[in-house]
Amino acid sequence: MIPSPTSPSEGPETPICSAKGCRAAAVWVLAWNNPKLHTPDRRKTWLACEEHREHLATFLGVRGFLKDTVPLAEWEPAGTGEEHRR
Numbered sequence: 001m002i003p004s005p006t007s008p009s010e011g012p013e014t015p016i017c018s019a020k021g022c023r024a025a026a027v028w029v030l031a032w033n034n035p036k037l038h039t040p041d042r043r044k045t046w047l048a049c050e051e052h053r054e055h056l057a058t059f060l061g062v063r064g065f066l067k068d069t070v071p072l073a074e075w076e077p078a079g080t081g082e083e084h085r086r
């Protein structure tokens with residue numbers, strides 16, 4: 001699943017939880033990195049609702065992938081790409 005930065009038909013202003021089958025509004029951002037696939041400074045993000053935050057964090061945590069859990073309100077996607085601006 002590759003989220004596209006611009007999807008005109010969907011409503012991008014309402015982030016949805018990344019948990020399978022969940023349609024709840026996301027309130028948490030889980031930043032993670034798979035060292036086998038990603039360079040160390042790369043951050044993948046999952047969105048989580050209140051209910052699934054712990055589930056997703058545990059999923060990533062047991063694999064050693066989880067780097068950070070940030071409230072969606074405090075997450076600034078623009079700030080994550082500063083070193084890779086194009």
Ligand SMILES: [Zn+2]
Binds near residue numbers: 019022024048052
């Ligand atoms: Zn959820």
